[in-house]
Amino acid sequence: MKVSTQRRFIRGVSYAILILWSLTLVFPMYWVLITSFKNPVDMSIKATYLPFLDFEPGLHAWRYLFVERLGWFMQPFSNSMIVAFVSSSIALVVGSMAGYALARFDFNGKNNSIVLGFMAQRMFPGALFILAFLVMFRELRLLDTKTALVIVYAAGAIPFIVWVMRDFFEGLPVEIEESALIDGANRLVVIFRIAMPLAAPGLVAVFVLSLIGAWNEYIVALTLTFRDSITIPLFMGMQVSQTGYTEWWNMSAISLVSVIPVVTAGMALEKYITSGLTFGALKG
Amino acid sequence: MATAQRSVPPARGVLQFSIHDRLWKWLLLLPSLLMTTVLFIAPVVWTLYAAFTDLHLFRVGVETEWVGLYNFQKLLGNSSFWRTARNTVVFMLGVVPMQFLIGMVLAVCLDNVTRGLKLFRTWFLMPLMVSPVVVAFVIGRMLFQEDIGPINSLIRWLGFEGIPWLTHPNWAMFTIMVIDVWQWSSFMILMLMAGLQGVPYDLREAASIDGASFWQTFFRITLPLVLPIAATALLIRIIDAFKVVDIIMVLTGGGPGQATESVTLAIYRAGVKGGDLAFGSSQAYFLLLVMVVFGGAFLALTRRTMSQTKD
Numbered sequence: 001m002k003v004s005t006q007r008r009f010i011r012g013v014s015y016a017i018l019i020l021w022s023l024t025l026v027f028p029m030y031w032v033l034i035t036s037f038k039n040p041v042d043m044s045i046k047a048t049y050l051p052f053l054d055f056e057p058g059l060h061a062w063r064y065l066f067v068e069r070l071g072w073f074m075q076p077f078s079n080s081m082i083v084a085f086v087s088s089s090i091a092l093v094v095g096s097m098a099g100y101a102l103a104r105f106d107f108n109g110k111n112n113s114i115v116l117g118f119m120a121q122r123m124f125p126g127a128l129f130i131l132a133f134l135v136m137f138r139e140l141r142l143l144d145t146k147t148a149l150v151i152v153y154a155a156g157a158i159p160f161i162v163w164v165m166r167d168f169f170e171g172l173p174v175e176i177e178e179s180a181l182i183d184g185a186n187r188l189v190v191i192f193r194i195a196m197p198l199a200a201p202g203l204v205a206v207f208v209l210s211l212i213g214a215w216n217e218y219i220v221a222l223t224l225t226f227r228d229s230i231t232i233p234l235f236m237g238m239q240v241s242q243t244g245y246t247e248w249w250n251m252s253a254i255s256l257v258s259v260i261p262v263v264t265a266g267m268a269l270e271k272y273i274t275s276g277l278t279f280g281a282l283k284g
Numbered sequence: 285m286a287t288a289q290r291s292v293p294p295a296r297g298v299l300q301f302s303i304h305d306r307l308w309k310w311l312l313l314l315p316s317l318l319m320t321t322v323l324f325i326a327p328v329v330w331t332l333y334a335a336f337t338d339l340h341l342f343r344v345g346v347e348t349e350w351v352g353l354y355n356f357q358k359l360l361g362n363s364s365f366w367r368t369a370r371n372t373v374v375f376m377l378g379v380v381p382m383q384f385l386i387g388m389v390l391a392v393c394l395d396n397v398t399r400g401l402k403l404f405r406t407w408f409l410m411p412l413m414v415s416p417v418v419v420a421f422v423i424g425r426m427l428f429q430e431d432i433g434p435i436n437s438l439i440r441w442l443g444f445e446g447i448p449w450l451t452h453p454n455w456a457m458f459t460i461m462v463i464d465v466w467q468w469s470s471f472m473i474l475m476l477m478a479g480l481q482g483v484p485y486d487l488r489e490a491a492s493i494d495g496a497s498f499w500q501t502f503f504r505i506t507l508p509l510v511l512p513i514a515a516t517a518l519l520i521r522i523i524d525a526f527k528v529v530d531i532i533m534v535l536t537g538g539g540p541g542q543a544t545e546s547v548t549l550a551i552y553r554a555g556v557k558g559g560d561l562a563f564g565s566s567q568a569y570f571l572l573l574v575m576v577v578f579g580g581a582f583l584a585l586t587r588r589t590m591s592q593t594k595d
Contacts, residue, residue: 095316
């Protein structure tokens with residue numbers, strides 16, 4: 001009896017804390033949502049909290065974004081889309097091939113060292129690379145191009161993909177591949193028609209995580225692009241820091257448009273993302 | 285994923301000794317090796333080289349000279365650099381323990397509930413998807429806005445004076461920490477929750493039936509068992525905290541004065557904006573050194589703690 005009372009109490013406290021943290025996470029999102037519907041007058045004197053009660057919501061920020069200044073906003077948006085999808089796709093193909101090779105072939109017993117070598121790269125601070133990238137891409141005449149960002153982001157995502165996918169492929173039964181090989185199938189067919197489809201959950205996880213990484217990356221984009229190829233975070237950063245007085249409602253609308261795609265994708269694929277993110281720990 | 289299979293060496297394809305497969309394995313690995321060599325090893329080596337020269341971005345046609353340790357001497361005697369180093373360490377020491385604490389509390393809470401678990405878990409993932417630039421803008425510029433922001437409005441309504449969140453040096457650092465904690469505590473929650481799931485429920489059940497209190501069970505059984513995962517999560521967060529730059533750049537630009545300037549921001553300023561590649565490179569290597577020292581110390585500490593708890 002005593003135990004169950006104590007347990008009920010602990011559960012109650014747990015729910016209270018969970019709800020409190022949920023609200024902490026909700027509030028900024030709520031605020032940015034209502035701000036995107038505010039008019040300048042609603043923010044000139046005091047804070048307003050509730051649409052219809054506190055202030056009269058209007059669509060002018062959304063009209064500004066999608067009608068009046070569509071081109072201004074669409075350029076960084078499409079840059080981000082292209083860079084994120086192309087770099088993640090390249091990293092996925094290249095990285096998972098290496099992951100497969102490290103799972104199924106013997107590299108003179110050095111497989112673990114090779115994987116560790118890939119992973120060590122993630123420890124290094126970005127500051128160590130940006131100056132070299134700047135000089136490198138200047139020599140290649142690739143500054144302010146999407147190509148430069150695609151190359152850097154793809155290379156940046158590869159170590160993680162190799163690491164996760166190698167373990168994923170090791171977890172798949174080798175017998176199916178063996179029998180296909182005995183039946184005379186080409187190794188490439190085995191990889192792309194048998195192994196890759198079986199590894200789909202892992203591939204989805206690492207692809208979405210690379211996508212999010214590329215979509216949100218800031219410092220490399222800041223170093224390598226400045227006008228034609230700027231991405232969304234850079235565009236937002238410019239808007240925030242250039243104007244001391246910021247047009248909150250427009251910025252809010254831009255924020256929402258830029259986070260909704262990734263947040264929706266990430267939360268829809270929650271199971272895969274969580275397993276991808278906590279992968280290192282579970283392996284322990 | 286594949287946890288159980290890991291210790292056992294995988295059965296390998298029967299045809300691995302054929303000449304074709306020897307070719308295949310290298311063909312499959314080569315693109316990754318090539319890309320990471322060109323974009324990882326080359327820059328790291330080049331930056332090391334640059335740190336010992338007088339390389340400058342905007343100076344062309346002049347012979348680059350070898351200057352030995354000059355850049356590092358300049359660095360050590362530079363009070364503004366020490367300020368940024370101090371800021372970075374303060375930031376790390378501020379956010380990582382806080383994230384760990386929040387992560388641990390919420391992971392334990394999640395472990396205690398069943399209804400709504402999936403909902404909470406999914407929602408807690410949200411901050412990790414949002415761009416740090418957006419988080420910095422929404423929290424730092426809007427919620428903590430000093431005149432009409434909701435937080436200062438609340439403080440004034442309670443009868444206190446509004447807080448200079450971004451214009452006072454110490455408060456500016458605090459605000460930046462709050463933003464990082466808001467965003468990255470979720471990572472700790474996920475990691476620690478994964479760890480807790482590995483602790484057999486029976487073990488805790490048995491302890492509580494034997495009359496152990498909630499806290500006893502937690503400190504004696506749960507905590508030691510999640511320690512390895514906690515150590516991994518902490519190490520990842522320590523490394524990431526040392527790299528902080530984007531939220532600072534968007535929010536304060538390192539100000540007021542130099543109060544929130546991180547090392548990475550200083551490197552960007554010196555190397556990219558100022559063109560002093562040599563000085564920027566030496567700072568980057570100094571940052572790496574600091575990270576290695578802190579990371580190494582942390583690893584040594586956890587290893588000692590873990591061997592003690594085993595006894």
